[in-house]
Amino acid sequence: MRINVGAKLWLAFFCTLTLTVLTMYLLLQNNLKRGFLDYTSVQAIQRLDILSDALLNIHKKEGSFAALQQTPERWLDMKSIVFSDSPKFETNSTDGRNELSAQDNLTQHDIDLTQNFYREFVNSISLYDSDKNLLLGVIKPGKTISWIPIMAHDKPLGFIGFVKPDVVVREADKRFVSHQLTFFGLISVVVLVISILVATLLTRRISRPIKQLSKHTQLLASGDYRQRIQVSSNDEIGQLSDNFNKLAQALEASETSRKNWIADISHEMRTPLAVLKAQIEAMQDGVRPLDAKGLALLKQKTDGLNTLVDDLFELTLSDIGALSYQKQSLALDKLVVACIEQYQAKIAEAGLTLRFVTPKSSPIKIHGDAKRLEQLLGNLLENATRYTDAGGSVEVELLAEPDKVILLVRDSAPSVALELREKIFERLHRVEGSRNRSTGGAGLGLAICTNIVAAHQGRISAEDSPLGGLTIRVELPNKAQ
Incomplete structure (x- = not known):
């Protein structure tokens, strides 16, 4: 199937715009998720300053974190301090886990979702000594740890290790991210539609002079050298149209010159041939005697014709590059x-x-x-x-x-x-x-x-x-x- 230039241009514009919009959407999606996770991580790290102060007080009173290591429930309670302005945690006496209090006027569904998030967050907090050896918590291999020092007199007494989340956990956060991505998607579709409309107009504007040039070129190839194209721009297509006009003008001049050449050659040869014919007929009819004078005239005209033919032959050889040097x-x-x-x-x-x-x-x-x-x-x-x-x-x-x-x-x-x-x-x-x-x-x-x-x-x-x-x-x- 033959595809014209206009269709090819439109397809090129469409594919380029679609790829560009899709790439922008994917980049926005990735940046939004990463940015949101970075934001939640920064918020969490700011909250960990409260835990750092509490651990510093314990170290000052007890001289170390050894007693805290012996009572994991106490460590869990301390980590709940991070959420002092969030729904309250309570320690379940049977399993030692932090649970959300039901007195916060939350639905059970919201409590379950939020509890899962905070439990995941709490489990991402670990306590290390001054040499970054694990004291309390769980090591998560392959995860990036943010270190919050517990400082006393410009000397670290230990570190709080926090593993940044790599996925959005809370349902509310998921809904927020999903809403933003949907909004970005709608914007991308609108931009794509507008771009396609603009591409269609540009394609028509670009392909119109090309179609016109193709039409006139076909007429020129058929021998109509009077064809001319109106030049309406200064770009490459305008220059091409101008060059077409110059070519058509040159071909028209060449054709005129060729016709004149044939007419001139015919005229140049007709005159001496007419004289030769008249002289020979006069001699045949006895009007002119067949003497040396008559023969000299015939030879003169014959020499003139011979010179003309030689010049034409030599000029033709020179034109085609066959004249030897x-x-x-x-x-x-x-x-x-x-x-x-x-x-x-x-x-x-x-x-x-x-x-x-x-x-x-x-x-x-x-x-x-x-x-x-x-x-x-x-x-x-x-x-x-x-x-x-x-x-x-x-x-x-x-x-x-x-x-x-x-x-x-x-x-x-x-x-x-x-x-x-x-x-x-x-x-x-x-x-x-x-x-x-x-x-x-x-x-x-x-x-x-x-x-x-x-x-x-x-x-x-x-x-x-x-x-x-x-x-x-x-x-x-x-x-x-």
Whole structure:
């Protein structure tokens, strides 16, 4: 049988409260009995001071307790002094036991019960000498004895031994204890009922957002990413609801991005394919001659498609972590110089000037993949060449700091609006509105650069260029790992 969270919470509250109330009741019961017995013991010990004074007088007159040992009846009579303000004891001449007088207007039942208590109490009193050797009374093994000294001139002449009772004997005392326990029991039941009601309300309050979260999670799992939960608290459940909203928002954005990705890829591939199809059909119909110029155009469009497919494949490998990196110690400044030499002619053909700001210290060592870092700089130079107006310039600078190496690729106008700079690192994003611009690529270069930098535990960002365009800033750790 499946038990929901609300039922589990209620059961947890119920079991905890029941156990707590039961434990409190048992502790109160035990403390009440012990406290009552301690109280009666203290009262009894206070009464024993009377007996102590009487025994002291006997010792002063007779010099010892020897005569008292010879007459046990006298010892019993002396112990009855303890109850001088209670129902009177009389000594039965036939058996020598203390009995209650019937002249106290007590019922025979009360007399019997009280007599049993006082007899038990009297039997718990014993007389010991100064060395605590028993003179009169009975030794009760395993019982705790309270000692009341019989003092004369700061010297003990003997001791009265009193065994504390371990159970409530008198019926009146039993009724009192029973009444108190019944009262405690009623209070415990009332507290338990109130606690259960409070637990029920708390359970509903706690389980309601959990049920709501479960419902919205099922809808989210079915593909409805528009689900949102109203956050009504600042506790863990409120944080969980807020995290759910963030997850739903991220999934919705991811789904939108996926749809846009498919649309963008289709658009990027449709344009060169349409040109290829039109050129081939024109050649088939004899509209265009099948010459070197026509074949060169076909090759150009085919190369563009091939580059797009390669970039997509490489970006996909990078996303799933399957792009291989062969990292080793290398001189980054030499790699930058070699890459600039490769792009020098292409940048010049675009009507741009290229300048490399030589680092103050050389070589600049880092731990990285030479092939991927060369691809990184190549994409940055390609991007700068494509989006810089003719007659402008491109500048590459390499800086070495104690904990990192900074690569700066600057270009001249045009620049990119501040609010769009973060978006240029998104795949298939281009600043210009038309995707048919002759200088425009597929918008994958900077996305690939972002993945390469991340694989080297670095950072990439865009900022204003002193040349009037855009600066791409790449930070890489310079310590070998």
